[in-house]
Every structure is written in C-alpha cells, then in structure tokens.
Amino acid sequence: MVAAVNPDGGWGYTAGTASHPEPTCLALLALSTAREPFAQPIANGLAALERHRQPDGGYQLAGARPEAGWPTAITLFTQLALGAGPEQVKPTVARVLGTESRAVEAVPETADMENDIDLSLVGWPWAATNFGWVEPTAWACLALRAAGLELHPRVQQGLKLLLDRAFDSGGVNYGNRVVLGTxxxxxxGPTALMLLAVQGAVAHPRVDAAVGYLRVHAAKSNDLDHLAWARIALGVHDADTATRELLPELDKKVAALAADPTITVHRLALAALAVAGTNPMRLRYGAHPASPLDATAAAPPAAGGGLLAKVATKFRGAMVAGLGALKPLPPTSAVHIARAASYDEPLAEVLAAQFAHFRPHLPLAGKRVVLKPNLVEYRADRVINTDPRVVDAVITLCKQEGAAEIIVAEGPGHWRNVEFLVRESGLGAVLDRHGVRFLDINHDEPVKVLNLGRLTKLDHLYMSRTVLGADVLVSLPKLKMHHWAGVTLSLKNLFGTLPGICYGWPKNELHWRGIPQSIVDISCTHPAHLSIIDGIVGMEGDGPLHGTAKHAGVLVMGLDPVAVDATGARIMGLPPERVPTLVYAAAKRVGRIAEAEIPQFGEPIAAVAQTFALPPKIDRELLPPPKQTA
Known part of the structure; x- marks a missing residue:
C-alpha cells in the first residue's frame, strides 16, 4: 500500500490516478495502526489531504463538483484518529454540522416510503442541498462523535435516521426499505458503516439484527469491499461468541482476496484497515459538553449564488436553447434488428452483418472506443446486466474494424465494488481474454461540462474524462422495463457515465431532478455514437432489478439512440410515445421517435414484437396514450 502512494503523498482509487480524500483517508487509518514505521507516509498523507481543503473547512476533490462535500466527514474522522487538535479541526466540525439534507417532498414516488420511513429526519447528503443517505450520515455521526459531540442534536437525529432506515430483519441499504411497494x-457496506456510527450509543433490536445479518453475509461473501467493511464493523460489535469466533476466518478471507495483484489501491487500503491489529474505527464513548469543538454550524452556501449567478444561469439557458435549435440530428435514424435465439450463437458475425449498414457513417478504424454496458448489480438468479457474451462480440467487432483502443467502462449507482461485479458476472474473463481494460467511471476524473439539455435546471454536468475523450461511445444496454422510466435502454444506460464521486451512491439526485429530464440532459450533452441493445433475454415487470427474465431473441443496433430505444420499446409492446424520456429526447433533437422516420433493416418489428409485462404503478410515470386519428 505504501508503494502505491502518489508523489503528492496521497492515494488515488487506482494506481497512477489522482489522489482523492476517500482512499487517502482509508490508507491513513490503516497506517495509523502502526504509526512508528510509517510516520513519514502518514505525515505526507495528511499534507496531501490539506490540498483538498476548502476555504469553509470542507474537503473535496479539487476541481470536482463543488456541492460534493461528502469527503469532509471522512477527513474529519481521520484527522481526529491521527491526533488532530481541537483548533485544527474546528472549521471542519462546523462545516459538517452546517451540512444538512433536505426534506423529502410529498410526491407520488414517495407515497410508499411515507408509511415506511420517517422522511422528516435530517441527516447528511452526498451533495449539498440533496437528500440524506445512510453512508454520508454514518460518516458524519462517526466523525462528530469522535470529536466529542455525542449529545449534539444533529448527531442524535442522525443516529435516529440510521436506525429508521434499517430493516427489522437485519441490515440497511442506501436508505430505502421499500420502492414502489417492493x-x-x-x-x-452501508450496514457496516451504520453499525460503526451507532456503536455504544444505541441499544436497539435493529442493531442486533444488523450484526446478525453482517455475520451471515460475511461468512459466505467473496466481495472484498463487503468483507472488509464487515470485518471492521464486527470487530467493534464483538460482544457475542459467534462474532468473535468468526473474526479470524474473516481475517483470512480478506487477506487472501487482498493478495490479488489486480486489487485497486482503494480496496487494498480498506483490506489493510480490516486486518490491522487494532481498529481505529472503535470510538471512545462519551460526550464532552465543554469541548471547544462545540462549534456553531457553518452556514450552508447561499442557494443560487446571488444575483450575478442567476443572470449567468439565464444567459447560459438562452444560449443552450439557441444551440439546441441548431443541433443536427444523427446521420441516420435507421435501426437494424437481428435475430439471435441464444447467447451461444456466433454473435460477432451477427453484429458484423448489422454494422455493415452503419460503417459508412461511423468507421471504427483507428478510433478510441469506449463500451458502456449495463452492469448494475450481480445476482446469479436474475437477468440484470448486459450479457458478457454480447460484450465479447462487440469487442471482437471493434477489433475486426481496426479500433486503435477499446475500453469497457461503467459507473453503477448501487454497487461500489465494481471489480467484484466485473469478476462475478463473467465480464472479467472476457476482458482478460481480449486484453481490454475496465474503467470504474464512478472514480474517474470528473470534467465540468455545460449541460446542453437543461431540463434538470442544472447549469453543468460532471462527466467522466474517459467517456468524454472517446472517439466513439457505444451504449450496450439490456432490453428491460424500468419502474420509473418505463424502459431502460441506450439513453438510460448513460446514467452510468456520471462519476459517483460527484453524485453519490446511488445517484439519486438525478432521480429527484426527474429521471427523464436527467437522461435527456446527459444525452444532449454527450450522446452515444452507437447503440446496441442486448435483447436476447430481457427483463419484464419490475425492472431494472426485480423483474422477470423474458426471451426476445434479438439484437438491436443503430446510430440514433432515440430511434434505437423507440424500436426497443415497440419490441416490448410499449408505445414509445408514452415514454417521457423518448418524447423529451426527440423534442431536443437527440434523435427521431416516429416509426415512419426510422428506416428498418433486418427483421421487421412485427415479426419479433413481444408483450412484456409492465412495471407496477407505471401508468403514473407514462404519458397518456396517443390519440387515435379517425
């Protein structure tokens, strides 16, 4: 781990990438368990953290999204664990106390949550002015308790929020126990952080249940991220014999997984922290009411940034509207549908025949190509992700076409250990065989770009530098229904091109600003150049995670993402004119939606169309059916 340090003294998520507060803090916490031999790397690491310090006492990646101040609490805890004095951390304490999550408004999407969780509780968000989530709230409570502010009202309410979000049966996720009745x-990971935050402060059945859940899951897991966090948390909640007996076994599992030379720096630091002889995440309980750290909360940044910022926003809006009216449509809206009865067919040959129709418009020779599959979560019993055999075939196509470089990249919103998803899904074996590297977009360098859609009212988006630097961006979605968007296809797939370090896990701010609006903003700003839908086996019903597998036996390809998605919707039996994303995207000239304007190659839609079961309660998300003309 020390060998992976950057020249500035900090650590990046992966070797050779820019230092970030989170992996730097995890590395410092691990080194703190053996301070004497690592005194110099610790001093250098603390100095590196100071380069991320903001004038208001907060900490975040330099040049990243200003609202994404979530690393502040992690940094505060690390500084305190390494012996920082009260005056040194006082501004940071004030910054943490001054950051509040916003209340959830009563809208149809929250109807099922209002009877399940207490939406009035204030915690901490991933990004300022957003909603409270388990992980940033847990880190804030942990840091403030380490600062002696056990009895502060913000801490007490934060702990209450964490327990409110936990399951009676054990564990917690990012914050919702029920979504649309499911x-x-x-x-x-979130369960472990919740347990660390409440250690010694709360006696509650949900705490005991969370310990039990973590113990059972850790005993059978091979996800290093999950195992390491479980080991750290169970090392604190070790009052029962079953937990104490499990800890040595977890040490062996973590050490074995961490020995893999491909493990990222971030997870190596986490593993080192997990198996260290002492646990710096164990708090010394007790509040200190007279502490000089009982600081007044720092005032949050003024919303809107003042009159000048509002004028600038209006000017940018007018400029973007003018540019949008001049936006050229894709070079062709033709779509090719090919039959593929199973994943065992020669898919590369099928794709090559399809691509022959589009090569004149999009030659790949000499190009840097980024493939963006849909890789959300791994469940062996569910058809959630783009099948790795389709990705395999697309890589083969790119090689045959003479692409200079191929990168597979994804930034899931629900699973932080993307390396685990890549390995367990079978995608890792495909990439190894082809010698193609994988990039975790969530940790990629963010680039601030003008939002060319502006349906979300955001002036700018922060996108992956790797994605923006591609000559050709290929969207490789799964043919799935979506319980909020109606369908999740090539346009929705681009949610994963925005780094989690800017928007959090999940990227729920984009949901609350409007899923269709966010999708269209992303696609207006940086659309895919080529879209290929894996429709061999899709998902009907409660997609994108809890639906049922549905065989459709097709691959759908095109350069116009709206036309491709409209065709995919028609194959699933859902009129695209009812899908807000597609209607809004067509209005923004991202592509064409009318069937008469989409030249069809290969199989006709009628020959392959299915009737996919719709998600529950989807009617409230869809537009009214188009009126029939006489």
Whole structure:
C-alpha cells in the first residue's frame, strides 16, 4: 500500500490516478495502526489531504463538483484518529454540522416510503442541498462523535435516521426499505458503516439484527469491499461468541482476496484497515459538553449564488436553447434488428452483418472506443446486466474494424465494488481474454461540462474524462422495463457515465431532478455514437432489478439512440410515445421517435414484437396514450 502512494503523498482509487480524500483517508487509518514505521507516509498523507481543503473547512476533490462535500466527514474522522487538535479541526466540525439534507417532498414516488420511513429526519447528503443517505450520515455521526459531540442534536437525529432506515430483519441499504411497494435488500457496506456510527450509543433490536445479518453475509461473501467493511464493523460489535469466533476466518478471507495483484489501491487500503491489529474505527464513548469543538454550524452556501449567478444561469439557458435549435440530428435514424435465439450463437458475425449498414457513417478504424454496458448489480438468479457474451462480440467487432483502443467502462449507482461485479458476472474473463481494460467511471476524473439539455435546471454536468475523450461511445444496454422510466435502454444506460464521486451512491439526485429530464440532459450533452441493445433475454415487470427474465431473441443496433430505444420499446409492446424520456429526447433533437422516420433493416418489428409485462404503478410515470386519428 505504501508503494502505491502518489508523489503528492496521497492515494488515488487506482494506481497512477489522482489522489482523492476517500482512499487517502482509508490508507491513513490503516497506517495509523502502526504509526512508528510509517510516520513519514502518514505525515505526507495528511499534507496531501490539506490540498483538498476548502476555504469553509470542507474537503473535496479539487476541481470536482463543488456541492460534493461528502469527503469532509471522512477527513474529519481521520484527522481526529491521527491526533488532530481541537483548533485544527474546528472549521471542519462546523462545516459538517452546517451540512444538512433536505426534506423529502410529498410526491407520488414517495407515497410508499411515507408509511415506511420517517422522511422528516435530517441527516447528511452526498451533495449539498440533496437528500440524506445512510453512508454520508454514518460518516458524519462517526466523525462528530469522535470529536466529542455525542449529545449534539444533529448527531442524535442522525443516529435516529440510521436506525429508521434499517430493516427489522437485519441490515440497511442506501436508505430505502421499500420502492414502489417492493421490499429492497440490505447491503453489507452501508450496514457496516451504520453499525460503526451507532456503536455504544444505541441499544436497539435493529442493531442486533444488523450484526446478525453482517455475520451471515460475511461468512459466505467473496466481495472484498463487503468483507472488509464487515470485518471492521464486527470487530467493534464483538460482544457475542459467534462474532468473535468468526473474526479470524474473516481475517483470512480478506487477506487472501487482498493478495490479488489486480486489487485497486482503494480496496487494498480498506483490506489493510480490516486486518490491522487494532481498529481505529472503535470510538471512545462519551460526550464532552465543554469541548471547544462545540462549534456553531457553518452556514450552508447561499442557494443560487446571488444575483450575478442567476443572470449567468439565464444567459447560459438562452444560449443552450439557441444551440439546441441548431443541433443536427444523427446521420441516420435507421435501426437494424437481428435475430439471435441464444447467447451461444456466433454473435460477432451477427453484429458484423448489422454494422455493415452503419460503417459508412461511423468507421471504427483507428478510433478510441469506449463500451458502456449495463452492469448494475450481480445476482446469479436474475437477468440484470448486459450479457458478457454480447460484450465479447462487440469487442471482437471493434477489433475486426481496426479500433486503435477499446475500453469497457461503467459507473453503477448501487454497487461500489465494481471489480467484484466485473469478476462475478463473467465480464472479467472476457476482458482478460481480449486484453481490454475496465474503467470504474464512478472514480474517474470528473470534467465540468455545460449541460446542453437543461431540463434538470442544472447549469453543468460532471462527466467522466474517459467517456468524454472517446472517439466513439457505444451504449450496450439490456432490453428491460424500468419502474420509473418505463424502459431502460441506450439513453438510460448513460446514467452510468456520471462519476459517483460527484453524485453519490446511488445517484439519486438525478432521480429527484426527474429521471427523464436527467437522461435527456446527459444525452444532449454527450450522446452515444452507437447503440446496441442486448435483447436476447430481457427483463419484464419490475425492472431494472426485480423483474422477470423474458426471451426476445434479438439484437438491436443503430446510430440514433432515440430511434434505437423507440424500436426497443415497440419490441416490448410499449408505445414509445408514452415514454417521457423518448418524447423529451426527440423534442431536443437527440434523435427521431416516429416509426415512419426510422428506416428498418433486418427483421421487421412485427415479426419479433413481444408483450412484456409492465412495471407496477407505471401508468403514473407514462404519458397518456396517443390519440387515435379517425
């Protein structure tokens, strides 16, 4: 781990990438368990953290989204664990106290949550002016408790929020127990952080249940991220014999997984922290009311940035509207549908025949190509992700076409250990065989770009530098229904091109600003150049995660993402004119939606169309059916 340090003394998420507060803090916490031999790397790491310090006492990646101040609490905890004095951290304490999550408004999407969780509780968000989530709230409570502010009202309410979000049966996820009437599932990482935050402060059945959940999950997990966090949290909640007996076994599992030379720096630091002889995440309980750290909360930044900022926003809006009216449509809106009965067919040959129709408009020879599959979560019993055999075939196509470089990239909103998803899904074996590298977009360098859609009212978006630097961006979605968007195809797939370090996990701010609006903003700003839908086996019903597998036996390809998605919707039996994303995107000239304007190659839609079961309660998300003309 020390060998992976950057020249500035900090650590990046992966070797050779820019230092970021989160992996730097995890590395410092691990080194703090053996301070004497690592005194110099610790001093250098603390100095590196100071380069991320903001004038208001907060900490965040330099040049990243200003609202994304979530690393502040992690940094505060690390500084305190390494012996920082009260005056040194006082501005940072004030910054943490001054950051509040916003209340959730009563809208149809929250109807099922209002009876399940207390939406009035104020916690901490991933990004300023957003909603409270388990992980940033847990880090804030942990840091403030380490600062001696056990009895501060913000801490007490934060702990209450964490317990409110936990399942009676054990564990917690990012914050919702129920979505549209369907129970969600706990996740080990957030569960561990919740347990660390409440240690010694709360006696509650949900705490005991969370310990039990974490113990059971850790015993059978091979996800290093989950195992390491479980080991750290269970090392604090080790009062029962079953937990104490499990810890040595977890040490062995973590050490074995961390020995993999491909493990990222971020997870190597986490593993080192997990198996260290002492646990710096264990708090010394007790509040200190007279502490000089009982600081007044720092005032949050003024909303809107003042009159000058509002004038600039209006000017940018007018400029973007003018540019939008001049936006050229894709070079062709033709779509090719090919039959593929199974993933065992020669898919590369099928794709090559399809691509022959589009090569004149999009030659790949000599190009840097980024492939963006849909890789959300791994469940062996569910058809959630783009099948790796389709990705395999697309890589083969790119090689045959003479692409100079091929990168597969994804930034899931629900699972932080993307390397685990890549390995378990089978995609890792495909990439190894082809010698193609994978990039975790969530940790990629963010680039501030003008939002050319502006349906979300955001002036700018922060996008992956790797994605923006591609000559050709290929969207590789799964043919799926979506319980909020109606369908999740090539346009929705681009949610994963925005880094989590700017928008959090999940990227829920984009949901609350409007899923169709966010999708269209992303696609207006940086659309895919080529879209290929994996429709061999899709998902009907409660997609994108909890639906049922549905065989459709097709691959759909085109250069116009709206036309491709409209065709995909028609194949699933959902009129695209009812899907807000497609209607709004067509209005913004991202592509064409009318069937008469989409030249059809290969199989006709009628020959392959299916009737996919719709998601529950989807009617309230869809537009009214188009009126029939006499």
């Amino acid at each position: 129970a969600t599932e706990p996740i080990p």
